[in-house]
Amino acid sequence: MKKSILFFMIVMVISFLTPNLFLLDIMAANKGKSDYQNGSQDLTSNSNENVAEKGFDRKTDFPETIKLLLTEKNEVIELPFEDYIKGVLIGEVPITYELEALKAQAIVARTYTLNKMKTNPNVHPNADMCDDINCCQAYKTKEYAFASWDDEEENEKWRKLETAVESTSDRVITYQGSLIAAFFHANSGGQTENAKYVWGGEDIPYLQSVAGNEGDIYQDTKSFTKAEFAELIQGAVSDYEKKDYPIEIVDYTGSGRVYHLKIGETTLKATDLRRMLGIRSTNFRVEKDENGNITFYTIGYGHGVGMSQEGANQMALEGATCEEIIKHYYLGVEC
Numbered sequence: 237m238k239k240s241i242l243f244f245m246i247v248m249v250i251s252f253l254t255p256n257l258f259l260l261d262i263m264a265a266n267k268g269k270s271d272y273q274n275g276s277q278d279l280t281s282n283s284n285e286n287v288a289e290k291g292f293d294r295k296t297d298f299p300e301t302i303k304l305l306l307t308e309k310n311e312v313i314e315l316p317f318e319d320y321i322k323g324v325l326i327g328e329v330p331i332t333y334e335l336e337a338l339k340a341q342a343i344v345a346r347t348y349t350l351n352k353m354k355t356n357p358n359v360h361p362n363a364d365m366c367d368d369i370n371c372c373q374a375y376k377t378k379e380y381a382f383a384s385w386d387d388e389e390e391n392e393k394w395r396k397l398e399t400a401v402e403s404t405s406d407r408v409i410t411y412q413g414s415l416i417a418a419f420f421h422a423n424s425g426g427q428t429e430n431a432k433y434v435w436g437g438e439d440i441p442y443l444q445s446v447a448g449n450e451g452d453i454y455q456d457t458k459s460f461t462k463a464e465f466a467e468l469i470q471g472a473v474s475d476y477e478k479k480d481y482p483i484e485i486v487d488y489t490g491s492g493r494v495y496h497l498k499i500g501e502t503t504l505k506a507t508d509l510r511r512m513l514g515i516r517s518t519n520f521r522v523e524k525d526e527n528g529n530i531t532f533y534t535i536g537y538g539h540g541v542g543m544s545q546e547g548a549n550q551m552a553l554e555g556a557t558c559e560e561i562i563k564h565y566y567l568g569v570e571c
């Protein structure tokens with residue numbers, strides 16, 4: 237008994253000390269897998285201290301153009317900076333969202349981009365940003381938008397998108413005078429997440445857990461057979477299929493999401509398990525039936541850090557301005 241407790245504690249300590257190694261393996265295994273959010277595990281280099289040191293000057297720090305890596309074609313294009321922000325909106329939010337929610341998304345996308353260019357300039361050697369949401373944020377062209385809208389209202393929709401970007405073109409989000417790491421996600425499931433529980437590192441004062449404000453919390457169910465589950469988690473637990481271990485939840489984060497799980501002798505972060513399985517969020521309960529089939533019941537969609545896109549739209553529907561939306565999701569900021 238004592239031995240197993242000791243072993244458990246050692247595993248816990250090791251997994252706390254080596255989060256990045258753990259994460260890198262899993263990220264590599266899941267490269268290209270898509271979900272609905274921005275950003276990657278680059279919070280350490282995006283840390284508040286780092287950002288604060290560099291400061292932000294509106295006059296000199298707005299580039300005219302940006303170099304964008306289109307990951308599918310492996311091609312780098314250069315385009316006007318604000319055209320890029322329009323493309324991010326096409327890729328990231330439905331045009332049917334309220335104008336104030338689209339404006340909030342434009343300010344968030346602009347801030348996220350400028351901050352990433354400043355603090356992580358070497359992520360892609362020949363480009364400032366890419367269109368992979370697990371690394372940077374989505375980007376789609378005007379042609380793509382018109383093809384997917386494909387109706388009589390497409391010109392009206394385009395004007396709405398242009399208004400959202402052009403009416404906010406000089407606006408960014410700052411905390412104590414410096415650009416913030418403006419993470420966002422599709423739907424928090426009711427409560428956003430403190431960034432440190434997702435990416436580790438220091439506590440970031442403006443990326444705390446706040447009410448998600450969504451109308452719909454996106455409930456979802458995903459089931460796996462024992463063999464499917466065993467294969468997906470093989471990098472972390474190699475003998476799952478043979479041993480058929482129970483899946484135990486060890487603890488929760490302050491927002492109610494699962495923080496750590498224990499499978500056999502292995503303790504792993506729920507954020508890592510989420511990547512391996514492709515489930516929508518770490519806000520889940522899990523059930524296993526007598527045949528070993530495993531079902532995850534999730535709410536929300538995405539990592540849960542920063543602005544909830546669905547919550548932003550709900551706030552706008554209820555009359556909030558883009559500034560009120562931003563100040564709700566990022567604490568103590570100016571925009």
Ligand SMILES: [Zn+2]
Pocket residue numbers: 359360365366367368371372373
């Ligand atoms: Zn990227």
